[in-house]
Amino acid sequence: MTLELVTQNKVAGGWHKQYTHVAKTLGGCNMRFAIYLPPQASSSHPVPVVYWLSGLTCTDENFMQKAGALKTAAELGIAIVAPDTSPRGEGVPDDENGSYDFGLGAGFYLNATQAPWNQHYHMYDYIVDELPALIEATFPVSSQRAIAGHSMGGHGALTIAFKNAERYSSVSAFSPICNPMNCPWGQKAFSNYLGNDRKTWEAYDASLLLAKAESVVPVLVDQGEADQFLAEQLKPETLEAAAKRGGHTLTLNRHEGYDHSYYFISSFIDEHLRFHAQFFKGL
Numbered sequence: 001m002t003l004e005l006v007t008q009n010k011v012a013g014g015w016h017k018q019y020t021h022v023a024k025t026l027g028g029c030n031m032r033f034a035i036y037l038p039p040q041a042s043s044s045h046p047v048p049v050v051y052w053l054s055g056l057t058c059t060d061e062n063f064m065q066k067a068g069a070l071k072t073a074a075e076l077g078i079a080i081v082a083p084d085t086s087p088r089g090e091g092v093p094d095d096e097n098g099s100y101d102f103g104l105g106a107g108f109y110l111n112a113t114q115a116p117w118n119q120h121y122h123m124y125d126y127i128v129d130e131l132p133a134l135i136e137a138t139f140p141v142s143s144q145r146a147i148a149g150h151s152m153g154g155h156g157a158l159t160i161a162f163k164n165a166e167r168y169s170s171v172s173a174f175s176p177i178c179n180p181m182n183c184p185w186g187q188k189a190f191s192n193y194l195g196n197d198r199k200t201w202e203a204y205d206a207s208l209l210l211a212k213a214e215s216v217v218p219v220l221v222d223q224g225e226a227d228q229f230l231a232e233q234l235k236p237e238t239l240e241a242a243a244k245r246g247g248h249t250l251t252l253n254r255h256e257g258y259d260h261s262y263y264f265i266s267s268f269i270d271e272h273l274r275f276h277a278q279f280f281k282g283l
């Protein structure tokens with residue numbers, strides 16, 4: 001488990017750092033992630049962690065540079081970890097047309113079963129197991145975790161939290177892909193990564209998982225009404241219907257005029273961090 005420090009910057013009294021490491025779950029790829037450690041973090045005061053999953057085309061940098069989250073994370077005493085959105089590096093296959101919605105930058109937080117994707121595209125195992133184990137063994141953080149994300153990363157956060165309620169205290173999402181089995185981004189990714197048997201897709205569909213879940217952690221979703229992807233790709237109404245079917249509470253706020261961008265995320269990220277803080281013990 002060797003980590004290499006790439007950059008470090010003091011911010012809001014804490015530290016933003018980028019590291020690379022070899023990820024076993026991703027077939028030995030060299031992966032980069034970012035961590036924000038608030039000023040309170042020390043070996044005698046381990047802090048809880050929010051894992052942030054970004055959307056299509058992103059790396060660890062989009063959230064850390066654009067979301068404006070770090071001052072509030074410092075105030076609350078919460079660490080934030082931002083991983084990359086797919087395996088990377090030589091030998092990792094990409095979409096043959098180089099499109100933005102599949103392959104590199106578009107790992108969809110699942111474990112691919114189909115060649116050639118199944119050698120490296122195991123982002124689910126990376127996010128759920130390998131990365132938290134590395135973070136908790138290396139940094140002054142506790143084992144208290146929340147998970148959040150945007151768009152493809154919102155899909156990742158919701159599906160991971162719904163499947164692992166014992167590992168996360170809460171989940172939140174901005175503009176998530178809510179029903180990937182029934183939208184073009186999800187269908188392209190799932191048919192390639194998982195094959196054509198739609199039954200196997202159900203393990204990664206937030207709406208189906210929510211409808212079937214026995215218990216779910218607290219869920220917060222924010223969605224812009226002027227989002228260019230809202231009707232075709234995101235479909236938040238499917239998540240609302242699933243919550244109703246499953247008898248679960250879902251807070252889904254719709255905001256007039258906001259689009260899909262980080263301008264929207266930066267407008268409401270403080271509320272998401274405060275939401276997660278409520279469920280961390282000892283803050």
Ligand SMILES: N[C@@H](CCC(=O)N[C@@H](CSC=O)C(=O)NCC(=O)O)C(=O)O
Nearest residue numbers: 055056057058062100150151152153262
């Ligand atoms: N055509 C665009 C589409 C990419 C895009 O909008 N990416 C979003 C996430 S979309 C769903 O997962 C994003 O967060 N982009 C990064 C950013 O910093 O805004 C394109 O190719 O850019």
